[in-house]
């Protein structure tokens with residue numbers, strides 16, 4: 225699926241504006257110059273006729289080539305004169321040139337038919353904004369995930385080193401039709417959310433649509449939608465849970481569990497699994513808790529088909545506070 229549609233549309237619109245705005249700004253600066261320097265006003269009038277002169281020359285017959293060459297060199301001389309006047313009046317020579325933010329693509333976002341790197345970057349930033357946890361993604365990355373916090377126990381360190389390496393590799397090789405789903409299990413403050421946002425960041429950078437949600441929000445949105453179904457309006461948010469390339473459900477088990485939430489979760493997980501769309505779930509619950517709360521059906525799908533990562537150690541948030 226790639227870039228989220230609404231993100232793509234938004235950036236595309238921004239770009240068509242950008243290009244126009246750059247031209248409009250240049251026009252405004254040119255008007256300013258004409259008002260300030262009469263000689264520029266005169267020159268600009270003359271320059272504005274060049275196009276028509278060339279047209280006349282090309283239709284007039286005779287030696288059109290040399291006539292056009294003559295007009296061109298006159299044009300260059302006028303431009304040269306204009307630049308000199310600007311500099312003499314304390315303006316930069318290119319003051320009223322169109323100034324694009326990106327000189328490579330002239331703010332169109334494309335070079336021939338390939339997307340310019342500036343547009344790709346804008347899409348990544350917008351993807352992060354649209355991911356549901358932009359502020360976490362900006363703060364938490366593989367780079368500032370330290371394994372030092374797990375050093376007290378070699379077993380914990382081993383396990384967490386393995387988890388981190390697995391996830392770095394997972395993000396690097398992410399494939400929205402092939403990557404497995406992941407279940408992160410373990411106590412509070414062990415880095416589940418931190419590593420989820422690290423993965424999300426890389427995957428968004430690869431141009432994929434990532435959507436993050438806390439379990440509480442997820443179910444409350446499905447609940448809201450449930451009472452709206454009579455309107456038959458497609459709900460974009462609900463659709464995104466099913467359609468995004470990578471769905472991250474954080475803190476499963478913090479929501480109030482009832483028949484509705486259990487069947488909602490089952491449908492969502494099942495649908496994504498059957499279409500091979502990866503999901504990352506994190507939870508503080510043990511396998512027994514999950515079984516008790518969500519039925520065997522869900523448990524067996526999750527433990528049968530998800531890659532399970534066990535997080536171990538002591539609450540990193542608490543360790544950080546102790547150090548302060």
Ligand SMILES: Nc1ncnc2c1ncn2[C@@H]1O[C@H](COP(=O)(O)OP(=O)(O)O)[C@@H](O)[C@H]1O
Pocket residue numbers: 364368369370371373410411412413414415416417418419540541
């Ligand atoms: N290994 C780590 N290195 C650096 N910061 C970490 C690490 N693990 C967790 N943190 C930080 O500790 C806090 C709690 O981590 P978090 O990922 O929210 O834990 P969890 O989701 O497992 O409850 C966050 O601010 C997070 O950035």
Ligand SMILES: [Mg+2]
Pocket residue numbers: 416417418474475506
């Ligand atoms: Mg968390």
Ligand SMILES: [Zn+2]
Pocket residue numbers: 326327328329330331332333334340341342343
């Ligand atoms: Zn560009």
